[in-house]
Amino acid sequence: MNAPIHANEMVSRAGTDAGRSNTEVRLSVEQVSYAYSPNPAQAPVFTLEATSFQARPGEIVAVLGPNACGKSTLLKLISGALQPLSGRVLLNGFEVTGLPPKLRAQRIAMVQQESTLLFPCRAWEFVLQGRHPYRSSLRFESAEDITIAKNALFEVNAGHLSDRWMDKISGGEKQRVILARALAQQPLLLLLDEPTLHLDIGAQVDLLETLRRLAAKHRCTIVVVTHEINLAGEYADQIVLMQRGKCLRVGPPAAVYQRELLEQVFQTKLAVEIAVSGRPRVSVLSLT
Amino acid sequence: MRALTVQRLLLRCGILAAILFVVVVIALKLGAVPVSLYGLARDLISVMLGHRSAISSDYGLIVIDIRLPRILLGIVVGASLSIAGTSFQALLRNPLADPYVLGVSGGAAVGAIAATLIAPHLSLAPTFVTLLTPFGAFLGAAGTIAEVYLLGQRHGEIDNGTLLLAGIISGSFFSAIIMFLLTTQSSSLHGMSYWLMGDLSVSPPRSLYAMLIGGFFLAAGAIYTTASDLNLLLSGEKEAMHLGVDVRRVRIVVYICASILTGLAVSVSGSIGYVGLLVPHVMRLIFGSDHRTLLPTAAIGGAIAVVIADTLARVVVAPAELPVGAMTALAGAPLFLYLLRKNLA
Numbered sequence: 091m092n093a094p095i096h097a098n099e100m101v102s103r104a105g106t107d108a109g110r111s112n113t114e115v116r117l118s119v120e121q122v123s124y125a126y127s128p129n130p131a132q133a134p135v136f137t138l139e140a141t142s143f144q145a146r147p148g149e150i151v152a153v154l155g156p157n158a159c160g161k162s163t164l165l166k167l168i169s170g171a172l173q174p175l176s177g178r179v180l181l182n183g184f185e186v187t188g189l190p191p192k193l194r195a196q197r198i199a200m201v202q203q204e205s206t207l208l209f210p211c212r213a214w215e216f217v218l219q220g221r222h223p224y225r226s227s228l229r230f231e232s233a234e235d236i237t238i239a240k241n242a243l244f245e246v247n248a249g250h251l252s253d254r255w256m257d258k259i260s261g262g263e264k265q266r267v268i269l270a271r272a273l274a275q276q277p278l279l280l281l282l283d284e285p286t287l288h289l290d291i292g293a294q295v296d297l298l299e300t301l302r303r304l305a306a307k308h309r310c311t312i313v314v315v316t317h318e319i320n321l322a323g324e325y326a327d328q329i330v331l332m333q334r335g336k337c338l339r340v341g342p343p344a345a346v347y348q349r350e351l352l353e354q355v356f357q358t359k360l361a362v363e364i365a366v367s368g369r370p371r372v373s374v375l376s377l378t
Numbered sequence: 379m380r381a382l383t384v385q386r387l388l389l390r391c392g393i394l395a396a397i398l399f400v401v402v403v404i405a406l407k408l409g410a411v412p413v414s415l416y417g418l419a420r421d422l423i424s425v426m427l428g429h430r431s432a433i434s435s436d437y438g439l440i441v442i443d444i445r446l447p448r449i450l451l452g453i454v455v456g457a458s459l460s461i462a463g464t465s466f467q468a469l470l471r472n473p474l475a476d477p478y479v480l481g482v483s484g485g486a487a488v489g490a491i492a493a494t495l496i497a498p499h500l501s502l503a504p505t506f507v508t509l510l511t512p513f514g515a516f517l518g519a520a521g522t523i524a525e526v527y528l529l530g531q532r533h534g535e536i537d538n539g540t541l542l543l544a545g546i547i548s549g550s551f552f553s554a555i556i557m558f559l560l561t562t563q564s565s566s567l568h569g570m571s572y573w574l575m576g577d578l579s580v581s582p583p584r585s586l587y588a589m590l591i592g593g594f595f596l597a598a599g600a601i602y603t604t605a606s607d608l609n610l611l612l613s614g615e616k617e618a619m620h621l622g623v624d625v626r627r628v629r630i631v632v633y634i635c636a637s638i639l640t641g642l643a644v645s646v647s648g649s650i651g652y653v654g655l656l657v658p659h660v661m662r663l664i665f666g667s668d669h670r671t672l673l674p675t676a677a678i679g680g681a682i683a684v685v686i687a688d689t690l691a692r693v694v695v696a697p698a699e700l701p702v703g704a705m706t707a708l709a710g711a712p713l714f715l716y717l718l719r720k721n722l723a
Contacts, residue, residue, distance in 0.1 A: 171619060195622030202620075208471050208612040209667035218381065219610055223622035227603050230670070231381045275621070 116311045117145040117279055121177035122167050124160075138163050140177060141337040143330055147278075147309040150301060152322035155332035156356060161315040162203075162283055164332070168313060169200050169281050181279055195223035199272035201282040205264075210257040213267045217243055220274025242273040246300055262293035269297070273304065280304070282314040286321065294318060298325040323347055323370045331355060344370050387671055394678040398453070401682050405449050405689040409696070411440050448578050452688045452702075453681040454594055455578070455647045456657075458639040460680025461598050463654020464672055465632045468608040470527070472538050473659070474717055476710075477640040478651030480545035482522045484552030486637075486644035487573045489518020491559050508585045512593070516641030522548060523633055575703030576650030578688050586646060593642050597635040598677065604628045605669040612667065650684065650703045652710020657683050659713065 122141050125134035138160040145151045153161045166172040168179050170186035179186045181197055189197065199220070207216075220242065221235040231239075243249050248266040251259055256267065265285060272280055282301075286294040298321055305312050316322050322329060323343040331339045331346050333355045339346045347370035349362045359375040380386075406422075407413050421438040459477055466475040466482075477483045493514025497507045526548055530541025556573050571577060582590070607628045610618040615625050643650070657679040658672065665671045687705035694700065 169620065171616065191619065191624045192622040195620060198620070200617075200620040202617060205613055205617060208468070208473065209662060211612075211667055215666075215668065219613075219621060222606060222610060225606070227606060230383060236381055 114146050115144050116147045116149075116182060117151075117168070117313070118180040119143050119164075119168060119177075120180065122164075122174045122179060123176045124163055124167055124172060125175050126163070136160070136163070136335060138167075138335045139337070141330075141332075142177075143328065143337075143340045145311045145313065145328065147311055148305050149327045150305050150312045150314065150325055151328045151330060152326035153313065153315045153330045153332065154317075154319060154322055159332045160335040161332055164330075164337075165200075165281055165283055165313065165315050168279075169198055170194050171200075192223045195275060197277055198279045198281065199275040199277035201265075201268050201272050201280070201285055203283045203287060205268055207256055210255045212252070213243070213248065213254050213256060213259070213270075214239060214252045216256055216267055217270045217274050220271040223275060238276070239270075239274050242270040243267070245273060245304065246270045247296075261288050262290070262296070265289060265293070265297060266300070269300070273308075276308075278310055280310050280312045282312070284315055284317065286316060286318050294321060301325065319347075319352075319372050323372065324367075344368060347372060382668055382670055387674070390665060390671060391674050391678060394675055394682070398678055398682050398685070401685050401689075402449055402453075405685050406441055406445050408689055408693050409440070409445060413441055447581055448688065449685055451582070451646060452578050452684040454590055455643045455650065456653055456680035456682070456684030457598070457677035458594055458643040458680075459650060459653040460657040460676045460683070461601060461654075461673055462636040462639045462643075464658040464669070464676045465601050465604075465608065465636050466523075466654070467658060468611050468669060469629060469632050470530075470536060470541060471611070471614065472536075472541055474538075474542055474655065474714060475545075476652060476655035477519070477636070477643075478549070478649060478653075479542065479655060479714065480523065480526050481548030481552060482519045482526070482545075482637070482640050483644050483649035483651065484549040484556070485522025485525075486515040486519035486641045487649050488552050488555050488559075489521070489641070490515035490645045491556060491573065492518070495559070495563055505585060508583050509589060512586065512589065512642050512645040515645040516638050519640040519644070520634065520637035522552075523637055527633075571701045572648040574649060575701035576648040576706070577701050577703075578647050578684075579699060582646040590642055590646060593638055597638040597642075598673075600631055600635045601639075602670075602673055604631055605673055608632075608669040609667070648701075648703070650687075650706055652706045652714065653680050653683055653687075655717075656706070656710045656713055659717070 120142055122138070124138040126136040127134040136158075141164060143151070153164060155161050163172065167174050168186070170179070170189065173187050186194060186198065217239040218231055218235060221231060221239060224235070225231070240249070240252070243252055246266040246269050248263065248270055251263055251267060256264065259267070269285070285297055289297065301312055301314070302325055304310065314322075314326070326343060328340065329343050329346040330337060331351070338355065339351065344364060347362050349360060352360050352362065352372060361373050361375055363371050365371050403415075403418070406418055407415060417438070418441060421441055425442055462482075463476040466477065466480065467473055490511050493510045496514075497510045502510070526541065526544045527536070529544035530536055532540055553574060557570065560570050560573070572580065607618065607623045610621050610623050611625070611628065619625050658676045661672055661675045661679050665675050683706070684702065687709075688702045691700040691702045691705045
C-alpha cells in the first residue's frame with residue numbers, strides 16, 4: 091500500500107513534473123480559498139481553506155467528502171463561477187476568472203446536479219445549446235454545429251434520443267443528453283457535480299465508463315464531485331479528499347483510501363482492501 | 379434534427395403576417411357601420427395611391443380615419459405586450475409572468491398619469507410635453523419590475539409564487555392609486571376604464587406615433603439580440619452562465635427594453651391584460667420554445683390577438699363598446715388559472 095501523500099507534497103511533486111513538461115499540466119488549482127457570509131458584517135458561515143492540486147489532459151479527478159465539506163464550492167471556483175478569496179485557478183496557464191464568458195464556455199463545460207427546463211425542448215435542441223459559445227448572437231447554427239451535436243449524442247450512446255422531449259426521458263437518459271451538451275462545447279475541462287445522483291448502479295457505471303472513454307479520446311481533463319467512493323476509487327486517476335472546508339489529501343485512490351483517514355472523514359467504521367486491479371475497495375462494517 | 383434556418387423563420391412569420399392581414403381586413407369591415415369588401419378595397423387603394431380626396435363617403439372616412447389608426451395602434455400595442463411577456467417569462471423563469479399580472483402595466487399607468495399631471499407645471503416645449511407621458515410610463519414600469527424582482531426573492535433566489543404575489547399585490551396597490559388620482563385630479567386624464575382595463579378607442583396625438591413605432595422597433599430589436607441567451611436561461615442563470623451567457627447584460631437589456639415596450643403600450647392604450655401571457659404560450663405550443671422564433675411570432679400573434687379582441691369589443695355590444703382589456707381578460711384569466719394549477723400545484 092502506498093504511503094499517504096499530503097496535499098502540499100503532491101503540489102510540489104506535480105510542480106516538478108510541470109517543470110519537466112509544462113504543457114502537460116492542464117488544470118492548476120493553486121492555494122485557492124473561499125469564504126461565504128450572507129452578510130458582509132458577519133463572520134463567514136462557511137470557509138474553504140487553501141486547496142491545491144493539478145491535473146493533466148485525459149485525467150479524471152474525483153472530489154470526495156461528506157455533505158457540506160466544500161466540494162461543490164471547489165467546483166464552482168474551478169469553473170470560474172466564484173472568485174476565490176485568495177489563490178488562483180489556471181487552465182492551460184490562464185486564470186479562469188479572467189476569461190470572457192464565451193471563451194470560458196469554450197474551455198470549461200459544467201454538468202450541474204439538477205437541470206430543470208422551464209419549457210421542454212427536444213434532446214437535439216438541448217445539445218445544440220452547447221454550441222452557443224461558438225456563435226455570435228444573431229447567427230443560426232451551422233452545418234458544422236449540427237454535426238458536432240449529433241456526434242456528441244452518439245458518443246454518449248444517446249443518438250436514439252435525438253428527437254425525444256427532454257421531459258419525457260428517464261433520469262439516466264437525461265443525464266447522458268446533458269453530458270452530450272457539455273461535449274458539444276468541446277471543452278478542455280469537464281466539470282460534473284454529483285452526476286450519479288438519482289441513477290441506478292447500472293447507469294452509474296455506464297456514466298463513469300463513458301467519462302473514462304471521453305477523457306482518453308478527447309484528452310479532456312475531468313473533475314467530478316461525487317459521493318460514490320467505490321466508483322471514484324475505480325475510475326479516478328486522482329482523489330481530492332475533503333472535510334469541513336479543508337483539503338485533507340490529494341493523490342491516487344490507493345494512496346488516499348487509508349482506512350483510518352476515511353473513518354475519520356466519514357465518521358463510520360470502514361474496511362479498505364486493494365483489488366487485483368490495484369484499485370481500492372471500501373466496505374462498511376457493521377456498527378454492532 | 380431540423381435546426382432553425384432563416385428561411386424557416388421567415389416562412390413562419392410570413393404565415394402569421396398573412397393571418398394578421400386577413401384579421402385586419404375583417405376588423406376594418408366589421409363595426410357599428412357595416413362596410414362592403416369592395417368599398418373597403420377601393421378606399422384603401424385610393425389612400426395608398428395618394429388620392430385621399432377620392433374618398434367621399436362617410437363609410438370611407440370611418441374606415442380610414444377611425445378604424446385603421448385604431449387597428450394599427452392595436453398591432454403595435456399587442457406586439458409590444460407580447461414581446462414583454464415572452465421575455466419576462468424567460469428571464470424570471472416563470473411561465474405566468476406577464477406585464478399585467480406582475481403589476482408592471484399598473485406601475486406604467488401610474489407613471490403615465492403622474493407625468494400627465496406634472497407636465498403643465500413644467501415649462502417645456504409642446505413636443506416634450508407629449509413625450510413626457512410615455513417617459514413617465516417607462517419609469518413606472520421599470521420601477522415596478524425592479525420592486526417586484528426584489529420582493530419576489532426568497533433566500534437570495536427568485537421564488538415563483540412569491541414573485542407572482544408581489545406582482546398581483548403591487549398591481550392592486552397601483553389600481554388604488556390610479557382611482558385616487560383620477561377621482562381627485564379629473565381634468566385632462568382618460569377615464570378609469572382606460573387605465574385599468576385598456577382602451578384603443580382614444581387616438582394618441584400624432585407626434586406620439588413616430589415615437590411609438592420607433593421605440594417598438596428599437597426595444598424589440600434589442601431584445602431579439604438576446605434571443606439565444608434567453609433559450610439558455612430556460613435552464614437557469616447558472617447553467618446559462620456556464621454556456622457563455624453574460625447573464626448580467628441580458629438581464630439589463632431585457633428589463634429596460636421590456637419596460638420601454640410596456641410603458642409605450644400603456645401610455646397609448648392603458649393596461650390591457652393577459653396578452654403577454656396568452657400569446658407566448660399559444661406560440662410555444664405551435665412553434666416550440668426557441669426564442670429566435672418565439673419572439674417574432676409572439677409579436678405578430680400579439681398583434682392578431684389584440685386586433686381580434688378590440689374588434690369583438692367594438693362589435694359584441696354595438697353601438698356601445700367594451701374596454702379591450704375585458705375581452706383579453708375573458709380569455710387570459712382562465713388560462714392563467716389553468717397554468718397556475720399546472721405549474722404551482
